[in-house]
Amino acid sequence: MNEASWLSQTRAYLLDLDGTLFRGKEVIPDAPAFIEWLTSTGRQYLYVTNNSSRTQEQVAEHLRHLGIPAEAEHVVTPSMVAANYITEQPNGGRRVFVVGEEGLRTALLAAGCELVDRFESGVDYVVQGIDRGFTYEKLKTASLLIQGGATYIATNADKALPTEEGLLPGAGSIGAAIRTASRTEPVVMGKPEARMIDYALHLLGVTREQAVVVGDNLETDILAGVHADVRSVLVLTGFNRREDIPLAVAQPTLVTETLTELMQIANGQR
Numbered sequence: 001m002n003e004a005s006w007l008s009q010t011r012a013y014l015l016d017l018d019g020t021l022f023r024g025k026e027v028i029p030d031a032p033a034f035i036e037w038l039t040s041t042g043r044q045y046l047y048v049t050n051n052s053s054r055t056q057e058q059v060a061e062h063l064r065h066l067g068i069p070a071e072a073e074h075v076v077t078p079s080m081v082a083a084n085y086i087t088e089q090p091n092g093g094r095r096v097f098v099v100g101e102e103g104l105r106t107a108l109l110a111a112g113c114e115l116v117d118r119f120e121s122g123v124d125y126v127v128q129g130i131d132r133g134f135t136y137e138k139l140k141t142a143s144l145l146i147q148g149g150a151t152y153i154a155t156n157a158d159k160a161l162p163t164e165e166g167l168l169p170g171a172g173s174i175g176a177a178i179r180t181a182s183r184t185e186p187v188v189m190g191k192p193e194a195r196m197i198d199y200a201l202h203l204l205g206v207t208r209e210q211a212v213v214v215g216d217n218l219e220t221d222i223l224a225g226v227h228a229d230v231r232s233v234l235v236l237t238g239f240n241r242r243e244d245i246p247l248a249v250a251q252p253t254l255v256t257e258t259l260t261e262l263m264q265i266a267n268g269q270r
């Protein structure tokens with residue numbers, strides 16, 4: 001199958017955000033037109049982000065602020081995947097100690113979880129994302145709860161967040177402290193795990209064959225596609241360069257310079 005034939009038939013786009021639609025505070029110039037093309041041609045899409053700190057509405061608001069059409073229901077966060085994971089467990093436990101921010105708390109509460117804020121018995125889960133108010137006390141509580149039998153869930157394992165200040169500690173760096181203290185590995189929700197992609201496919205009601213993961217990062221976006229057995233497109237507008245591809249564990253199905261090039265291939269114009 002040549003590249004145009006599968007892509008022209010792809011109905012559902014699972015889109016990364018940073019490096020794909022915007023870079024920090026700047027929109028990638030062809031991103032708004034790309035989203036309008038998806039809508040006008042009847043394609044489905046979701047914004048699939050590893051950001052656990054923001055709510056769906058906050059992510060959508062940020063996109064709209066950059067000129068990219070977005071509603072809350074277009075957004076999938078790892079906090080939602082964590083909440084869904086908890087509700088699917090057969091034991092029914094929903095008492096959760098959170099190491100995280102508003103996006104994570106909101107998603108867990110929406111799923112009917114009961115949030116506890118100190119060490120107590122009967123806590124079913126420790127759910128951890130990025131937490132810019134992380135303290136020794138939280139590390140201690142999380143570690144004791146996990147050692148006492150609570151299941152440890154991490155929203156994502158990103159070690160660092162690229163910012164104008166440089167690389168700042170991400171959820172994976174906080175997770176490293178909890179893993180070390182509790183001697184327990186978390187169940188991880190976000191990219192590159194398949195769970196996040198599976199959840200997005202479920203929300204859209206499409207098959208693996210009908211979808212594509214689009215992103216700028218070989219180790220998160222493209223590897224998530226490989227793990228979930230969904231085709232992927234690496235766009236070279238963000239983190240990875242063309243010379244990184246041969247060295248990567250996960251190979252994208254297609255590589256494009258821009259979203260416009262991707263759209264043209266899907267339209268059979270290239």
Ligand SMILES: [Mg+2]
Nearest residue numbers: 016018019216
């Ligand atoms: Mg990215």
